[in-house]
Amino acid sequence: MAGASSHSQEVRPAILDEVNPVDIPRQACVDNNRSFNWITEKICGIIEEKTPTWWWVCFIIACATASFTFIGLGYLVVTGVGVWGLANPVNWGWAIVNFVFWIGIGHAGTLISAILCLLRQKWRTSINRAAEAMTIFAVVCAGLFPVFHVGRVWFALYPGYLFPFPNANGIWPNFRSALLWDVFAVSTYGTVSVLFWYIGLIPDFATVRDRAKTKFRKIAYGIVAMGWRGSNRHWSNYEMLYLILAGLSTPLVLSVHTIVSFDFAISLVPGWHTTIFPPYFVAGAIFSGFGMVITLMLPLRAIYGLQDLITQYHIDCMTKIILATGTMVGYAYGMEFFIAAYGANDFEIFAFVNRAFGNYAWAYWIMISCNVISPQFFWFKSIRENTTLVWVISLFVNVGMWFERFVITVTSLSRDFLPSSWGYYSPTVVDIFTYLGTFGLFSVLFLLFLRFVPLMAMAEIKAVTPQADPHHAHTHKAGSGDYVNN
């Protein structure tokens, strides 16, 4: 306590008067001095209020759209993979494009929850919950494609073929195959993401339980809150577990998309067989993940009036990450050409020239416009402060990153080594509707999340408000008033 008392005397070292350092205030993560109570009321209010009409409209549309995926996949299982547009020489088409697209979307969640947590980025608290939910739902959508693109789906799911249960049918999977690494990478990533999400939810579920007015809600939220009472011991264990999970899942942020890139890079196909793929894929994944976070969060911010919790500072941080990762991706696009030219391999050079100026040049230039040019607008503060423009650019990022995967997959495969085996890939109606349906599936899950789970990590947001600072009382005049409850 000696320390506390000496602090209260406000002894200022003489040196400070001499150098007179500039006191730069920390950027507030919650605007307008909102109180703890306001934060609880705001976030719990979202799941406690009567289900709004717009939610029902969106939910019905999302369910109808999701049915496309299930109809498409059912038709595929019954008829055969021929219902998709896969044919020599393009034997991996939209399936892997959509898989990589959704896995990439999922990247922002783990980045925000794990890496930004370890780096003590306080602004993560307002967006981590929704981003983690987005990650999990994106992994669900992603997982459908690799499973269903195989010729014999029932065998792919059968234990022993991809998961090692050697005694069940006497075989081991091939640990040299990048596809098998994918099985482990994605399933580990999915598991840790769910765990991380759930651990963070426990204190908030307890808050919802304590506020519940019906018996059903009390019991339901009581079960998922796992007896949380908010004691010191609980908080201590919680903080420790959260930190350990953050440490464990940090490598996952890098490993998942690295391994997804190995699906391509390990093969000998010109345009795929490059060492730049892992870092380039990881940067692209974070880029697309943040694009999707903005696409989802800005409308929610407007609908639920969350401007004080997702402030301009948050939008600035996210757009700057998009700018940085978008520039990295642009660098990788350029570097691929340089390496192809420098390597002096005719096939490699052709693959890249064909990408930019061949049959699929339209897709390539959509990709360049969306991924390299559009994020450059975020250099300008006026654009970062224009919510509508930020949202529109985030849509471009999503579109561009889908096209990136399309360009990588299809342009390389459509031009085989011999002109006799060249082809032009086109998706079928089944391809298109199966893909569109995954947006419905994603939306169904996300809308359910909005209704039943606190949208933001209340406990964590409260921890980054000024009044949560133990030294706050020393810098804040008592009785001046203060926290805005409404």
Place this chain on the structure above:
Amino acid sequence: MKTATKRQYSMVIDLHRCVGCSACDIACKRENNVQHSFAWSNHILETRGTFPNTSFRYIPTLCNHCEDAPCVAHCPTTAMHKDDNGLTMHDADKCIGCRACQQACPYGVIYFNQERPHRHYREYLKPAIAGCTSTGPEAAQAADVPIPVYNPTRATTYPGIRPQGIVEKCTFCDHRLAVGEQPACVEACPADARIFGDKKDPESPVSIALRDHASRVLKPEKGTRPNVHYIRDY
């Protein structure tokens, strides 16, 4: 990955002898019940130069049974594997049809059954020449076989007709090797352009041919170490 095998079956194709008749392609289809649009035994046609200084090349192709086979490395279920004779074999029971092998193979010699095979024979009910030729189903009925051309001996080591949803490829006619015969393409060649044998046996015709002639393989830069060699290129 280098694997030590008892034998290393290899093929040498003498391009000086090859006349480009495609008898190998047809023999392979017949022997292995290879379905419409697939060609385990195939060929590259190449015309080079400008008139009047042109040259024409006909290069027969098939699975190279690479020693460092990328299809084997990429297969997630070990369906593609190397056997004791150095052949790259495909286990149809383990195949899930993910096509990783197809993408990994730089030679484009692996084929995927998108639908039920031999649809051509089952469903094309119009004869090629009306009143003259039979339709597929008619011929199948007359011959009392599943499809008009079906070789049951193929089914001794590999499904006689590969089912929907899996890949398939040349096996160097392992079912014929097992009973001491040569692959069908080798036997069918009217010009004796194909030489087949064990590369590890110094007295085999393959070893002798490789000793006597400079040889080349397709895409050596891919590092796959193929076992189909070409000699006496023009």
